[in-house]
Amino acid sequence: MPYPEQRGNKWRVRWNTGKKHPETGRWIYDGASGFNTRDEAIAYGLDRESDIRNDRYTSRRDGAILMSEYCKTWQQTIRVGHLRKRNIESYIRLYIEPRWGDTAVADIRPSAYRAWELWLEDQPHVGDRYRGEILLVFAMMMDDAVDDGLIQTSPVQKKKRRRGVYKKKPRERKRNMRMEDVHQLACNALSFWGFPGYVYVWTFAMTGMRPAELYGLRPEYCHPNWPASDPLDDEEEEDREERHEDDLERYGPGLMPAIRVQWQHQREEGTGPAGLYPPKYGSRRTLVVPPFLAELLELLLASRESEWVFTSINGGPLINANFPYHYWRKFADGRDAVAEFKRVRLGQRQTVDSRRPVPALPAVERWKGRRQYLMRHGHKEWIDEDGHSRIATESRMGHELAGVEGLYSNVTPAMERAIMVSLQERWESFVLTLPEGWEPPPSPTPLPLDLAEWMKLQVKASRAKSS
Template identity: 85%
Template sequence: MPYTEWRGNLCRVRWNTGKKNDKGRWIFDSKGGFDTEEEALEYGLDRESDIRNDRYISRRDGSVLMGEYVKTWQQTLDVGHLRKRNIESMIRLYIEPRWGETAVADIKPSQFRAWEIWLKDQPHIGDRYRGEILLIFSMMMDDAADDKLRLESPVQKKKRRRGKYKKKPRERKRNMRMEDVHQLACNALAFWGFPGYVYVWTFAMTGMRPAELYGLRPEYCHPNWPASDPLDDEEEEDREERHEEDMERYGPGLLPAIRVQWQHQREEGTGAPGLYQPKYGSRRALVVPPFLAELLEMLLADGASEWVFTSINNGPLINANFPFQYWRKFADGREAKEEFERTRLGQKQTVDSRRPIPELPAVDRWKGKRQYLVRHGHKEWIDEDGHSRIATESRMGHELAGVEGLYSNVTPAMERTIMEGLQARWESFVLTLPEEWVPPPSPTPLPVDLSDWMKQQVKAAQSKSA
């Protein structure tokens, strides 16, 4: 039963919260500022009703600031390294600056809607990224309600349509053509060298994620894998059994393949490079067409590097700002430059380039576009060839939900069909090349005469088509 007491000219009511402190004593809450005892008592009875019906949020719990709550909430995240880093970034950049000084219980639905509109008006925040920010905030508010810091989330789960309907914009994409990939690979050869040429064709023919390509090691790549598999992923509990099956299925003389076991990312906090599981834990084997198997064999012939694809300076790609320092250069094209300008000690200088690069034509399919669209293009190709959903989605590192995913399995025959389809696509393309095709000059020595190698590819394609 609540009780009242006067403080000066105003009345205060106190009530038992039904909880005890560490010393076993009851915890009381209070509210002052009433003109009469009747008003104060009625308020206290309402609070006791809330306590009995599990609707009560104490003033102390509801006064917890969002800046404090997000610190605890982040410790509950059980997600992958990259996902956790992205969530922490969104909290630091957008959630804490807006809500950090606000009590968890004081966030109103109207305030949330106003913030949602503000995010929408920011030109540097895309639709998908804004959706991720709002999703994280919604999860946080749901957990705050579960923690009894507020009665319910201010984010409406099923919103009424407000205003006129507006179709969500989608990124405009163009079909990925073999001639575009070829030009991209030639640009990469001229700018980067032989690793760039093989990188582009591997990207297009496997659909691997960029971080998976950065972290691809020779022991997980044809022709070394699966015999060279170090079985070093302790979180893969069935790795011994999986390896036995791989030895029967893949390798020289069987199905040439790449094992996607790791992705290369920066470690949280230190920023040091580290190997992590692929996104969604999507470890998988990817068969490659014979022409790409030959390129990989030539690339790895010297066995000198820890990585399959090294930077221009023979270091790991994770240390380079790849989208800017590499991709933009050979996707957007550039003029030939023997000299370049720089500012040194506050003065502009014109100096000779240490790596003169020939003119690189822009590849319209990817000019100004992100490299991830190459992965999308690979999905287009295997969809065009009519492969089963389980084979297609498994190759992309996705899982099929429901009964279809539970009952389906990728068989060697499915993989062989994918390999043959990609090889046929390559052979149809090389038949369209000029008879005396000459590759662009490479900034580093090539392990093979690419012109002669291409002639052999054309000859093999002609013999098949005859």
């Protein structure tokens, strides 16, 4: 039974929460005030006791926790990969805490949430996917707040009817990835970066690896060294010994040339030291490569010693190079020949000679302004066009097929060989279209081969096979 008390012209009420203090063992009471009559106070107290009996009650003490405090606690309860953790921390720091930090958890109302959702939609710098990730994290926090007894129901409605005018979700416009465009990107990379850039572009297009996986590719996991050189250093891969035995029978010189995707090169906190981490979703996998690419990789590895297959212009790891801006944009968007560049040093504007003059690079129109990750999408287009099985395609992309199809399917050597052959045939069909006497653009560093002569041999072999 609630306990009403008169305080001046108003009434207050107290009720037993049914919980005891963990140290004193005394009953914990909650209360409310500001009622005009005794009956109103008693009715309110009876309602709270009903909530307690039916496990619907949230105490004022618990619900008064501010979101700024709950954000700190909640982040300590999630177990996700380092990249996902970094993204979640960013969503909370930039959007969730600035809006809700001074609000008590129990005071967040559905109408206020919907207003915030519309506000995010109007922000020009917040894309649809990014906004969806912010709202997803907030919804997860509210669901956990319900489980923690801080709020009775989540303000984020699970299923709601469409409000307002229907708006179709915009999708990034894609264009078919053409061999001639990849060839031009590779030639631009050759002029800007050197032979590693030429091989990087063709490896990207012919394997569909994620950029961070290319940054972290080490010689011991690359043809022709792998699988004989496999260090078996990934302790999270429990069956690595058995997998290695199968690899030795399936891949390598004289069998199918392949790359092993075992690591990606990332920074744990965005700005911290770089390290090797398992690939996204733990998608360790083996990627067969066409013979022409196997030759290029073998030449690249034989040309120098390095911890990485693809190094920066200065020979360091690509993770330190801000690759999308300082490299990829030059390949795709093109650039003028630059003999001088401007800089600010000690507060003074200067114009100095370029330490590394680069010739003009033509823009690749279909890739101008587009991100490098779309080359991974283009690789899947090629595999789909050639009619390969879903299990072989998705496994190559580092995805898992759900349900019975994924459970019963398996990638066989015949499937992999078919992919290798189709990619080689795509290359051979393209080199036959090159103009007679094709010459590569100049490279800023010496090449480990005469690329023009190597291409002539590729054309000759392709003509012999097609005749």
